[in-house]
Amino acid sequence: MPNLDVLLIHPPVAKPGEPPAGLAQLKSALKTAQVSCEIIDANLEGLYSLIHSVTQAEHRRTRMALRNREKNIAALHSLETVQNFDNYKRSVLEINHLLGEAGNPYQTLITFTDYKQKEFVPVRSHDLIRAAEQPERNPFFKYFSSLLPRIEKLAPQVIGISLIYLSQAITSFALIGQLCRAFPHTKLVLGGGLITSWMSRPDWKNPFVGLVDEVIPGRGEKKLTALFHKAQKNNFHVPDYHNVEWDHYFSPGRVIPYATSYGCYWRSCTFCPECAEQNRFDPVPHDQVFDNLNTLAAHKPALFHFLDNALSPSLLKKIARRDMPAPWYGYARFTPELEDPDFCYALRQSGCVLLQLGLESGDQHVLDKMQKGIQLEAVSRILHHLKKAGIATFIYLLFGTPYETIAEARRTKQFVLDHADCINYINPALFNMPVFSDESERLSTRPFYEGDLSLYHSFDHPKGWHRDRVRHFLSDEFTSHSVIRKILNANPPLFTSNHAPFFTDFYKSVR
Ligand code: SF4
Known part of the structure; x- marks a missing residue:
């Protein structure tokens, strides 16, 4: 028996300074309509996982970033850090350097704000489908694999992927590929700002048929609620930030x-x-x-x-x-x-x-x-x-x-x-x-x-x-x-x- 109605996932890479607001809004709307919902911030978790995946250092700069890793993470969670801009800047750049190192073996440029993988163009649907077919080529593969038992335990009826920025596109599809393999019978829906923009193109024709069950433009609450044969009475909800791991976000x-x-x-x-x-x-x-x-x-x-x-x-x-x-x-x-x-x-x-x-x-x-x-x-x-x-x-x-x-x-x-x-x-x-x-x-x-x-x-x-x-x-x-x-x-x-x-x-x- 499924436990959860909807699981919403915020994929990497997006700035990890605050929780994803659109998903918090959606969760609130669904819960009001008696549709149970949880959120996984796979962006924040995935970035932490990459930052901690670097263990070897060939260059002096990486050795230093590794040595200072926990100190820098702590600094970016403290208001104290804003007293000294140079120290703050060093902390950001050293952690960011570790993200770069984690992406190197995959020929991928990863920063706190960007993701560029050689041979995958994020505005080419053919490349997005290829990213889904070859998820092991993605630097987040190990982290996504660690998510699967958690998702299995939640047993959602619907998994929603929120694609807002271009820097999330390749990873979203790599994740979709893993989800399709692990949960072939779970309904997969794709929404978010970037999907809305793509769908507003007059020549839009869904290229992801067979990979995801639905693509949803706009705010998504009505469509998602309707999947459970329920209706939204109110248009605006107070975003649901319960269970947010506030102190993990990279923000002073x-x-x-x-x-x-x-x-x-x-x-x-x-x-x-x-x-x-x-x-x-x-x-x-x-x-x-x-x-x-x-x-x-x-x-x-x-x-x-x-x-x-x-x-x-x-x-x-x-x-x-x-x-x-x-x-x-x-x-x-x-x-x-x-x-x-x-x-x-x-x-x-x-x-x-x-x-x-x-x-x-x-x-x-x-x-x-x-x-x-x-x-x-x-x-x-x-x-x-x-x-x-x-x-x-x-x-x-x-x-x-x-x-x-x-x-x-x-x-x-x-x-x-x-x-x-x-x-x-x-x-x-x-x-x-x-x-x-x-x-x-x-x-x-x-x-x-x-x-x-x-x-x-x-x-x-x-x-x-x-x-x-x-x-x-x-x-x-x-x-x-x-x-x-x-x-x-x-x-x-x-x-x-x-x-x-x-x-x-x-x-x-x-x-
Ligand atoms: S229409 Fe002008 S003011 Fe409005 S979002 Fe665009 S740039 Fe900003």
Whole structure:
């Protein structure tokens, strides 16, 4: 007799700084509908297993990483570590080095955030199927094998694999291969953000028939509940983080991820997959947001991580009137509310320690063409107000869009230099054209590499500002500038925005 209805698995590799929020949400929804559910964070467990699998050291660097292994792991679980950025950085990089060593025999590059295996392209369905057929070629094979007796004991009727990031694709399918062999009669379903994006391609045709029983787009709770002939009455649930091994996550403090909405309320930026995929905006009712946060506060978070693409101004206004149960950070847009210094101060008082803000360009014409809906004069005012209020800023920049040339890119650089004292972190990225976006249809495009599941195209830049020229600009002019380099060097390696809030003044003063 089966004991469990649904087992949800979060496969490697994804940043292991916090538990997987989507699965916690799903578990809660299923339990409310009387469908029993458990979660295995195979990402966290698998990474630990690889870190501890390295025993031999040929090189001095590996010997040192092995010697410091437990000390470094302990350091990444302690708020003490944020007092000394260099020590923190060394701990992250030494543990990450061990992941690299564990991947080497498999010709696989493994980091805390990435997974690249020679001969397996994660956007080629043929390669994903091959990964399932040859799971022993995967560095996580031994760890996945150790999972099988546990799964057998749970005896789930359905196993759900959540595939969110491309760095999880090859390992997800290697795991699926092992599950198919060990449990041929158990229903296997595949869902998650990446599956949703793949399924939004107009030419989508399920290539995984025969390997998994169902692929489920979107949030999945209705479909999964229906498998048990039950129905979902409520759309939004407080994520279920019971049984989470909080202190195992690689984070200086306990971080609770929480989404106050799905999709994006703005949904206008021309370069954004949210628009290309036409995802619906679905906000959690505000009263429920605050109730849920109060409930989640019982887990004693050091930080709430809001997962929204952009916190809506209406919610921010309500947050600003409250004393939130824990410090928090998340994405917001440069909206008029933030032009009021008192509003920024109120946000800080509510517990906001850092805002992630998509500036993309320091050129107004480019911003207008992107339909960002922001004015540079306003951005300038907002950055100063946030600085004054004590809220750190993580600014996202996008180079190489079809509207940009080197002249506009240089204006972006100048904007950053002019506001360097108000910018704590920057993330300069190279533009990728979403396939099936309106822009993509207007330009001459090519796939980055052969892959039927690719979500981005390479394109002929209409003004000749091609990727190699953009890359040169970034290395020769942008990142090499001493002021910009200093900002970039402050970025926590690999964990970036996930750990950045811990290096704000607020946490530096907490011991
Ligand atoms: S605000 Fe962000 S998520 Fe929303 S459309 Fe623009 S880029 Fe996309």
